Amino acid sequence: MKKSVAIIGAGLSGITVASKIRDKFEVQVFEKSRGVSGRMSTRKDPPFVFDHGAQFFKIKSKCFKYFLSELFTKKIIQPWEFKLAYYEKYSLKKIKVIKNSDEFYVGVPNMDEIVKYISKDCNVILNTKIERIIKEKNKWYLYDRNRKSFGEYDWVILTLPAKQSLELLDKKISFYPLIEKIEMMGCFSLMVGMNEAIHLDFDAALIEHNDVAWLALNDSKPCRIKKNCLLINSSYDYAAKKIDSPKETVLKHLLNQANTLINFKLSNLNMTKIHQWRYVEAKKSPTENYFIDRTKNIAVCGDWFVNSRVEGAFLSANELSKDMMN
Ligand SMILES: Cc1cc2nc3c(=O)[nH]c(=O)nc-3n(C[C@H](O)[C@H](O)[C@H](O)COP(=O)(O)OP(=O)(O)OC[C@H]3O[C@@H](n4cnc5c(N)ncnc54)[C@H](O)[C@@H]3O)c2cc1C
Numbered sequence: 001m002k003k004s005v006a007i008i009g010a011g012l013s014g015i016t017v018a019s020k021i022r023d024k025f026e027v028q029v030f031e032k033s034r035g036v037s038g039r040m041s042t043r044k045d046p047p048f049v050f051d052h053g054a055q056f057f058k059i060k061s062k063c064f065k066y067f068l069s070e071l072f073t074k075k076i077i078q079p080w081e082f083k084l085a086y087y088e089k090y091s092l093k094k095i096k097v098i099k100n101s102d103e104f105y106v107g108v109p110n111m112d113e114i115v116k117y118i119s120k121d122c123n124v125i126l127n128t129k130i131e132r133i134i135k136e137k138n139k140w141y142l143y144d145r146n147r148k149s150f151g152e153y154d155w156v157i158l159t160l161p162a163k164q165s166l167e168l169l170d171k172k173i174s175f176y177p178l179i180e181k182i183e184m185m186g187c188f189s190l191m192v193g194m195n196e197a198i199h200l201d202f203d204a205a206l207i208e209h210n211d212v213a214w215l216a217l218n219d220s221k222p223c224r225i226k227k228n229c230l231l232i233n234s235s236y237d238y239a240a241k242k243i244d245s246p247k248e249t250v251l252k253h254l255l256n257q258a259n260t261l262i263n264f265k266l267s268n269l270n271m272t273k274i275h276q277w278r279y280v281e282a283k284k285s286p287t288e289n290y291f292i293d294r295t296k297n298i299a300v301c302g303d304w305f306v307n308s309r310v311e312g313a314f315l316s317a318n319e320l321s322k323d324m325m326n
Contacts (some may be wrong), residue, residue: 002026003154005324006142008130008168010122011038012310013302014159015115016067016317018122021324028148029122030142032129035112036119039280039303040310042110045271048193048229050218052113052275055204055231056080056104057310064314068114076113080106085202089209090260095202108223125150133168135296155324157312158300159317161279165300173298175291182286182304184279185236186243187213190254193271194228198264205261211238212257232258236280247274281308290320299324 003025010031018027035041038302039053059065063176071077075206078099098104107114130150132143139152158165169176205222207213211234218229232254234242242250251274259266282304290301301320306312 001208004028004152005155005157006030006130006133006150006153007157007159008133008139009159010036010115010119010124010126011159011302011313012115012118013313013317014038014076014157015119015122015124016183016314017157017159017301017321017324018124019118020318020321021167022122022294024325025155027123028151028153029119029124030128030130031124031126034127035116036124036126037112037115039277040115041110042107042112043191043273043275044110045191045193045273047225047227048271049110049224050189050190050229050231051106051221052189052223052231053080053277054234055109055216055311056106057216057291057309058103059105061315062313063318064311067314067318069113071117074117076108076117077105078108079321080104080221082203082220083201083296085200085205087205087210089207089259106221107259108221110224120133130168135170135298138297140297155297155299157298157300157320161302162304163279165302169298169300170251173296174293175300176214178286178288178291179300183283184304185240185281185283186278187236187239187280188234188242188254189275189277190232190234190248190251190258191271191273191275192230192232192255192258192269194230194264195268195270197228198230198262199264207261208310210219210257210261211235212254215258215262230264239276243276247276250274266320279304289316290323292323 142150206218213235214233293298303313305316
């Protein structure tokens with residue numbers, strides 16, 4: 001009989017592990033949100049659509065390219081050809097044309113399509129936040145906040161940002177102190193839907209030394225419906241300072257900063273929404289690619305083990321999957 005594995009989290013790392021070990025194990029994935037994708041999600045607020053997590057991704061390793069080959073064939077992944085501006089504070093320094101050959105990849109029609117596609121046969125239970133995991137005798141038991149039980153498993157794999165993993169782990173787990181050391185930086189994403197298109201000399205901008213660190217016209221990505229969607233990300237420093245501030249204050253400030261940078265008409269806005277990402281990037285990654293406790297049958301993987309990027313999520317999950325398969 002196959003051993004059973006509960007995977008917590010249906011971002012790219014959770015779904016990668018599920019898809020790679022499901023031939024050998026009975027796999028069940030739990031996801032707290034109403035859809036898969038995690039930090040590669042897309043926010044739909046009709047008629048506006050925003051990739052409000054990962055903006056694009058790079059592929060440096062052969063194994064990641066190979067893993068995604070079917071999605072390339074089906075054109076679910078395409079290169080983003082765009083003009084990228086570089087700002088220092090408020091001054092525009094240069095505009096670079098990013099060509100297909102520069103390989104800035106995005107999901108099509110939206111970023112969330114990638115994990116959605118890979119997760120098709122991965123046995124995912126949505127809208128289920130696991131709040132407790134308990135080991136009794138040789139089995140793991142999972143519970144939500146109402147103490148509803150979600151079955152017994154031989155193994156548990158956590159694929160969450162470091163701090164969220166700690167919330168579930170017992171201090172006696174061998175790698176607990178190693179995760180405790182990981183600090184993660186967050187940011188705010190401001191989504192702006194406009195009544196009319198704005199015309200800029202570029203499609204996205206990287207901004208140094210400003211409370212706004214990135215902005216992008218979502219519609220400039222391939223196969224998007226043209227709907228005048230502007231995505232604005234704050235800097236990590238600004239997010240750390242304003243973590244407990246009212247959302248409305250943050251929204252207004254980022255909107256004003258962006259307006260100073262690119263001068264759009266504030267009166268022409270149809271919708272504005274702010275999302276707070278508490279865990280975007282680890283200040284320092286561990287030296288390992290994943291943690292595993294073979295006496296307790298529990299493991300942890302995720303982007304923060306490698307480089308806090310999309311490819312890092314895959315690489316960490318891929319390494320753990322190889323270990324599990326052996
Ligand atoms: C604003 C932003 C911009 C970014 N830009 C880029 C970029 O341009 N390029 C790039 O390469 N990377 C970028 N990244 C990073 C990239 O998105 C991540 O590296 C990658 O998506 C991480 O995948 P993951 O599976 O490791 O984690 P996640 O995607 O965070 O997956 C974890 C999942 O676990 C779920 N979960 C959490 N707790 C529980 C629980 N208790 N029970 C059940 N489910 C739970 C979460 O809902 C989530 O779906 C960005 C990230 C953010 C936030």
